[in-house]
Amino acid sequence: MPKVLISDKMSPLAAQVFRERGVEVDEITGKTPDELKAIIGEYDGLAIRSSTKVTPDILAHATNLKVIGRAGIGVDNVDIPAASAAGVVVMNTPFGNSITTAEHAIALMFALARQLPEADASTQAGKWEKNRFMGVELTGKTLGLIGAGNIGSIVADRAQGLKMKVIAFDPFLSPERALEIGVEKVELDQLLPRADFITLHTPLTDQTRNILSAENLAKTKKGVRIINCARGGLIDEAALKQLLDSGHVAGAALDVFVTEPAKEHPLFGTPNFVATPHLGASTNEAQVNVALQVAEQMADYLVSGGVTNALNMPSLSAEEAPRLKPYMALAEKLGSLVGQLAHGVIPRISIHAEGAAAELNQKPIVSAVLAGYLRVHSDTVNMVNAPYLARERGIEVREVRTEREGDYHTLIRISVKTEAGERSVAGTLFGNQAPRLVELFGIKVEADLAGHMLYVVNDDAPGFIGRIGTALGEAGVNIGTFHLGRRAAGGEAVLLLSVDEPVTGDLIAKVRALPGVRTAMALRF
Structure with a gap:
């Protein structure tokens, strides 16, 4: 009989599903990494939420592990490449808490518009400061979505019900899809100065990290209100603090932070700032949904080999x-x-x-x-x-x-x-x-696609290989493999090389400055 460990708190219905499907299950939560390492070798499956961190060290002790199931969307706490190398399937439940997260974003928007947390604290303190809390209406305001996928489109639908105009920045949003969900597709530089409210619904990737940087925050409309229920790291928190203090940003509500749990933070106590402890998915309905889904998926895999919502298979x-x-x-x-x-x-x-x-x-x-x-x-x-x-x-x-x-x-x-x-x-x-x-x-080039790589398009000319080798050597970057191709002698050439560590922005800038380089960028496989 397969055996599963539930290592984070989740609905008891998950354990019930496992047992009904013929899977033995233990619910042991709150273990330290060392304690988890001591027992993980007994289990075929590991069901988690966000607390358990599945590191290469944990996986090295998980000698029988076949599947990891994340009850929820984000898998930041799972080392997926290490799990893949160990032959462990990683599953999540990508749509189980979409409505809950979208509703939380709308709730925070209302909280900012009407200063509800501060008004509540003042009133319960016996102050009755009616004239102090002058809010704004949502009707007629422009909502800027950064990310118009599953959750973002739900937010757009709810905002339109509130008679807001919705504009959206999303590189993957097609004109047809924008028309379907009733939003105006814009570039980020167009969204920032137009939006009265900005809400983020994008994952944290190299492309989206600090998407609301100090520079971009400065481009926003004076009096803007910002909501983030997606991922910590999308906003420059220090810059946000400065703009809240100056009054340029009229309010901000964060459900997620760069470092969590955020028990201390420079933003705490800032006027017109609302904070919640990563509650986006925290409703009874969402918790039950994701727990049931992850148990059903894992049981199917362990009992019959069925694979659903796998991130690496x-x-x-x-x-x-x-x-x-x-x-x-x-x-x-x-x-x-x-x-x-x-x-x-x-x-x-x-x-x-x-x-x-x-x-x-x-x-x-x-x-x-x-x-x-x-x-x-x-x-x-x-x-x-x-x-x-x-x-x-x-x-x-x-x-x-x-x-x-x-x-x-x-x-x-x-x-x-x-x-x-x-x-x-x-x-x-x-x-x-x-x-x-x-x-x-169109250029013939044979290359393995693995790990950290550098992609360069350059003019085919003598001495180029030496120049780029010198540039990487001076930066202390070790080359693993080196692959070349060209359209014709003296024409456009392409270079793909693997390196032992991530390619930094400084190194990319240095390579782009080399004579003959048309473009250069980092790749990751």
């Missing part, structure tokens, strides 16, 4: 999995490469399978491409919900099969429509197992 039958696994790894890497290199909305993505790849079930391969592409910008994407999210964003997905073999026994090509025209990348399997990039935007 597609939905597969037991018969298909061994053959499809390397193809899906290739497809996801190619999708991730396109996602990292592309800019703005991509209205169409085509997946072309040639040779042996064309004989396989294409659905997991297409899902893997979309998951790799979309996961660059969202931490809730998996191979189950990626097709849905692509449709939601108005991305047209085309599938093409060519059974005849070309230069390779098997090949997957991804083509995307961009403002600059059609662009494509292609990859194959070496030894029917190892994913390998073989073409990048």
Whole structure:
């Protein structure tokens, strides 16, 4: 009988579901990392919320672990690459608390508009300061959404019911989807000076970290009110404090912070600042929903091998999995490469399978491409919900099969429509197992896509390799692999190299300044 540990507090219905499905379950919460390491080896599954941190050290002791289930959306507390390396499936419940989080954002908007927390404290202190608390109406105001995905679209719907005008910044929001949910699609620089209220509904990624930086906060309309129920780290908290003190920002409400639990914070006590302790998903309904969902998903996997809402594995039958696994790894890497290199909305993505790849079930391969592409910008994407999210964003997905073999026994090509025209990348399997990039935007280049990488487009000229090698050496960056390709002698060339540590912004700036460099950026696989 499979055995699961529930290590964080969640609805008792979760344990009931496990037992009904034939899974033994222990509910042991509040353990320290050392205490968890001492017992984790007994379990096939680990059900968590946000308190348990699943680190490589924990995973090293989890010798029997097969699946981790996160009751909720965010998996910041799970080292997914380490879990994948250990062969552990990581699942979440991406939509179980969307309504609850959206409603909390609306509640905080009301709290700011009418200064409810301060008015409550004053009244209960016997002051009756009626003239002190002059609020503002929401009707007719402009709400700026940063992120218009599942939760953001629910907020938009509720705000429209309050007769607010909603504008939205989201690189993946298509004009068709914007029309469908009734928002005006704008760029961030247009949203900041127009919005009376700004609410954030985007995951924390390299692209969104400090999206409301000191510079961007300074661009906001005087008197703006800001709400964040998404992730800590999206707002420069020190800059927000300064603008609240100066009066430029009329109010701010944060449910999430850079460091949690936030028991002390410079913003605490600031006038017109409202704080809640990460309550976005904290309703009875949401807690029951995510607990039931994670228990059902984990039990299905442990008992029958069914996979649902996995972040590092597609939905597969037991018969298909061994053959499809390397193809899906290739497809996801190619999708991730396109996602990292592309800019703005991509209205169409085509997946072309040639040779042996064309004989396989294409659905997991297409899902893997979309998951790799979309996961660059969202931490809730998996191979189950990626097709849905692509449709939601108005991305047209085309599938093409060519059974005849070309230069390779098997090949997957991804083509995307961009403002600059059609662009494509292609990859194959070496030894029917190892994913390998073989073409990048029409340039033949063979490369492994793994770890931290540096991508450079440059003029093909003598001495360039020496210059970039020197630049990395002076920065103390060790090169792992080095891959080159070019269109023609003396023309456009491309370089992909892997390095042993993350590529910093300073290093990118240094590489871009080298003679002959057209563009340079960091990649992560």
